[in-house]
Amino acid sequence: MAGEHGGPGAPPAGAEEATVPWRALLAEAVATLADGGVEGAEVEARRIVEEATGRDGADLLVHLDEPATVNGVAALDAMVARRLAGEPLQYVLGRWGFRxxxxxxxxxxxxxxxxxxxxxxxxxxxxxxxxxxxxxxxxxxxxxxxxxxxxxxxxxxxxxxxxxxxxxxxxxxxxxxxxxxxxxxxxxxxxxxxxxxxxxxxxxxxxxxxxxxxxxxxxxxxxxxxxxxxxxxxxxxxxxxxxxxxxxxxxxxxxxxxxxxxxxxxxxxxxxxxxxxxxxxxxxxxxxxxxxxxxxxxxxxxxxxxxxxxxxx
Ligand SMILES: C[S@@+](CC[C@H](N)C(=O)[O-])C[C@H]1O[C@@H](n2cnc3c(N)ncnc32)[C@H](O)[C@@H]1O
Missing domain, CATH: 3.40.50.150 (Vaccinia Virus protein VP39)
Structure with a gap:
């Protein structure tokens, strides 16, 4: 999963910046969800990355090539794992739009x-x-x-x-x-x-x-x-x-x-x-x-x- 990019020598969560860009992590999340049988993996992965970065829509696009933070990667991994276990996306994100x-x-x-x-x-x-x-x-x-x-x-x-x-x-x-x-x-x-x-x-x-x-x-x-x-x-x-x-x-x-x-x-x-x-x-x-x-x-x-x-x- 995405967090493996940190490697065995990765610093503890939150300690310092990781170097993998969000774009690569997004692509990996799409592939992981699709492999796990999640329909609409692309849309769901994007929503999860938005949540992990705290950036919505166009704002995320602008920042996709920035390196992910260690905390961000940990949050992304946890959400992808929950989604793969079958939990609905809305609960994984912890919020959902209504009107x-x-x-x-x-x-x-x-x-x-x-x-x-x-x-x-x-x-x-x-x-x-x-x-x-x-x-x-x-x-x-x-x-x-x-x-x-x-x-x-x-x-x-x-x-x-x-x-x-x-x-x-x-x-x-x-x-x-x-x-x-x-x-x-x-x-x-x-x-x-x-x-x-x-x-x-x-x-x-x-x-x-x-x-x-x-x-x-x-x-x-x-x-x-x-x-x-x-x-x-x-x-x-x-x-x-x-x-x-x-x-x-x-x-x-x-x-x-x-x-x-x-x-x-x-x-x-x-x-x-x-x-x-x-x-x-x-x-x-x-x-x-x-x-x-x-x-x-x-x-x-x-x-x-x-x-x-x-x-x-
Ligand atoms: C289908 S959900 C609707 C939730 C929300 N209104 C929505 O549209 O997303 C039905 C809700 O009715 C509540 N409920 C079930 N029996 C009830 C009762 N006797 N009195 C009040 N609420 C009840 C449930 O706890 C649940 O939150």
């Missing part, structure tokens, strides 16, 4: 997915609609948004970052996820009274006085059935409680839709990510809960992945 955010992620939380970025679009569109409606009637108040099963905080923190002033509550049953979401909140410099991370089950830990006042309930809940087979890169590395809901896969979806009715403001919206085969069952659950204007929206690849449903006026 405008650079989120800390590790094995305590689900890796934020690109399709979930579209869920945030539905929330922002609804906040704009409600703002315009209120303005037309001469009213103004910060919207209240609740992200149930927040994991890393991806959805709720993206809403908070893109709709400044929104009162956003993030909730997760996993103490680990709550810790990661709180760290991400702190890292984004948005800590304060308008964004809060709560530990508990679904609506339970929310301030009781928000009942009937929530403008948008958004969730990407666990929606995998217990007997469903997941790809090893998911099943072996991501937290099972973030993925599996119960025997049918619809348990969390149904529970959130049922309980949302008493938390939503009049005509408030639920936006929920669902599995690609769950559209009809989720639609039926929303209607059974008494929600109206129930609709299923496609993701960027045309699959039915987001349920939206409204509380009565």
């Amino acid at each position: 405008t955010l650079d989120l800390m992620v590790d094995r305590r939380v689900l890796i934020p997915r690109p399709e979930t970025e579209g869920v945030v679009d539905h929330v922002l569109a609804e906040l704009a609609r409600r703002r315009d409606e209120m303005a037309a009637s001469g009213r103004a108040a910060p919207p209240v948004v609740v992200d149930l099963g927040c994991g890393s905080g991806a959805i709720g923190l993206a809403v908070a970052a893109e709709w400044r002033g929104a009162e956003v509550h993030l909730v997760d049953l996993s103490a680990d996820a709550v810790a990661v979401a709180r760290a991400n909140l702190a890292g984004l410099g948005m800590a304060g009274s308008t964004v809060a991370v709560h530990h508990g089950s679904w609506f339970d830990p929310l301030p009781p006085d928000r009942a009937g006042r929530v403008d948008v309930v958004v969730s990407n809940p666990p929606y995998v059935a217990a007997d469903e087979t997941l790809p090893p890169v998911v099943a072996d590395w991501e937290p099972a409680d973030a993925l599996v809901s119960g025997p049918t896969g619809l348990e969390a979806v149904e529970r959130i839709l049922t309980d949302a009715v008493s938390w939503l403001a009049p005509s408030g919206l639920v936006v929920m990510e669902i599995g690609a085969t769950q559209a009809e069952a989720a639609r039926a659950a929303a209607e059974a809960a008494g929600l109206v204007e129930v609709d299923v929206r496609p993701d960027l690849s045309g699959r039915d992945r987001a349920l939206v449903a409204r509380a009565a006026r």
Whole structure:
């Protein structure tokens, strides 16, 4: 691996500069990952070298012929070894982009997915609609948004970052996820009274006085059935409680839709990510809960992945 370039007489980590340029180490990392069966080895190796150097994109290109530091080589080697062992790139890097955010992620939380970025679009569109409606009637108040099963905080923190002033509550049953979401909140410099991370089950830990006042309930809940087979890169590395809901896969979806009715403001919206085969069952659950204007929206690849449903006026 790359660190072997230091040779037997190499100085201890961090002691002094190594002489191998990053360009050679990048080429070696590409070859090592490709030999190890990693698809997209070139892109992944580049991301790993970016992380090891602390330089992104064009900045890395400019500095590729500089000699690597010993610490940098050690970091590169460790990341390549973890990736070769099958660990997802996102956990290896320890961070991942979600919309405008650079989120800390590790094995305590689900890796934020690109399709979930579209869920945030539905929330922002609804906040704009409600703002315009209120303005037309001469009213103004910060919207209240609740992200149930927040994991890393991806959805709720993206809403908070893109709709400044929104009162956003993030909730997760996993103490680990709550810790990661709180760290991400702190890292984004948005800590304060308008964004809060709560530990508990679904609506339970929310301030009781928000009942009937929530403008948008958004969730990407666990929606995998217990007997469903997941790809090893998911099943072996991501937290099972973030993925599996119960025997049918619809348990969390149904529970959130049922309980949302008493938390939503009049005509408030639920936006929920669902599995690609769950559209009809989720639609039926929303209607059974008494929600109206129930609709299923496609993701960027045309699959039915987001349920939206409204509380009565
Ligand atoms: C599919 S992950 C979504 C994580 C994050 N929102 C995202 O989109 O990347 C589902 C999350 O729901 C949480 N969860 C599972 N059961 C829960 C419950 N009863 N109450 C609150 N959160 C729960 C899991 O811990 C996990 O973080």
